[in-house]
Amino acid sequence: MNPNPPSLYERLGGEDMIASLIPAFYVRVLADPELGPFFKDTSIEKLHAMQREFFVMATGGPIQYSGRPLAHAHHGRGITKHHYALFTGHLVETLLDMGVTQEETDEVIDRINTSINEITGVSY
Numbered sequence: 772m773n774p775n776p777p778s779l780y781e782r783l784g785g786e787d788m789i790a791s792l793i794p795a796f797y798v799r800v801l802a803d804p805e806l807g808p809f810f811k812d813t814s815i816e817k818l819h820a821m822q823r824e825f826f827v828m829a830t831g832g833p834i835q836y837s838g839r840p841l842a843h844a845h846h847g848r849g850i851t852k853h854h855y856a857l858f859t860g861h862l863v864e865t866l867l868d869m870g871v872t873q874e875e876t877d878e879v880i881d882r883i884n885t886s887i888n889e890i891t892g893v894s895y
């Protein structure tokens with residue numbers, strides 16, 4: 772058995788894949804009439820940079836996320852589980868459209884879901 776199986780990050784295609792995933796994903800998020808308004812005062816360039824780091828870290832890649840704790844970045848914005856589900860739904864569609872398998876897409880969502888309470892404020 773291989774003692775060092777490739778990380779999810781490596782299986783997805785590493786830095787290059789994540790660099791194309793983030794903008795494609797946010798095109799969908801921003802076009803969603805229920806999600807777009809949350810980002811009206813946000814620097815999309817900075818958000819892309821932070822999300823790139825976060826996704827690399829969350830999938831086991833070699834980058835340390837340098838942004839704010841997720842609870843701080845999301846608290847007080849009124850983000851509900853419904854918004855969260857729309858957001859991850861767009862992520863699933865983007866990953867599948869890019870040719871990621873259903874199994875690996877599920878793995879990404881499992882990793883991301885560990886942050887749900889920080890995003891929707893349930894832990895406050």
Ligand code: HEM
Nearest residue numbers: 809810813821822825838839844850854855858883886890
């Ligand atoms: C698990 C899902 C999510 C993850 C991993 C995530 C991650 C992030 C990250 C890494 C940032 C950058 C933080 C920083 O600038 O320091 C951010 C910012 C932001 N997120 Fe999320 N997010 C998620 C879900 C959502 C949802 C569902 C919404 C709204 C419907 C949302 C709205 C925002 C907004 C508005 C900002 C920008 C805050 C600002 O302008 O300062 N996020 N998110």
